[in-house]
Amino acid sequence: MTEDHIIKLLEHRDIKPTAMRILVLREMLKCNNAFSLQSLEDSLESVDKSTIYRCITLFLTHHLLHAIDDGSGSIKYAVCASSCHCGEEGEHLDDLHAHFYCVGCHQTLCLSRVQVPVVSLPAQFEIHDINYVLKGLCPECGQKKRAETSIH
Ligand SMILES: [Zn+2]
Ligand SMILES: [Zn+2]
Numbered sequence: 001m002t003e004d005h006i007i008k009l010l011e012h013r014d015i016k017p018t019a020m021r022i023l024v025l026r027e028m029l030k031c032n033n034a035f036s037l038q039s040l041e042d043s044l045e046s047v048d049k050s051t052i053y054r055c056i057t058l059f060l061t062h063h064l065l066h067a068i069d070d071g072s073g074s075i076k077y078a079v080c081a082s083s084c085h086c087g088e089e090g091e092h093l094d095d096l097h098a099h100f101y102c103v104g105c106h107q108t109l110c111l112s113r114v115q116v117p118v119v120s121l122p123a124q125f126e127i128h129d130i131n132y133v134l135k136g137l138c139p140e141c142g143q144k145k146r147a148e149t150s151i152h
């Protein structure tokens, strides 16, 4: 991904593209799956931990990132698609997608095309957010398991 593209992503969310933010976002974009603060710290060893944390907080506030509680005990983060409005105030529940936690490789994936089902609630309840996490095996781990069972 070019620096130009990264700057555009930041500006699209009204974030001033400083050198540090560009560096952190570039690292985030390298992850195909959702990442934890810990894994980001590990891959950005030279960067101060509080700086990384401040970037995550800022990106979350500007909806460049979304947070996922996958039940593993550590919150995961993923970069939002530029058309994504998840987490924004108002009627954006349609933008929420499901997440998948693989029990084989412990990765959390965005199922960007799987919309979260919105249930109808009793009167007076107001939904602000939906955390929809499915657990099982990702295609790779599923294939591995099938290969193993066919050998034995
Ligand atoms: Zn989003
Ligand atoms: Zn897996």
Ligand SMILES: [Zn+2]
Residues within 6 Å of the ligand: 066, 068, 078, 097, 098, 099, 109, 110, 111
């Ligand atoms: Zn996601």
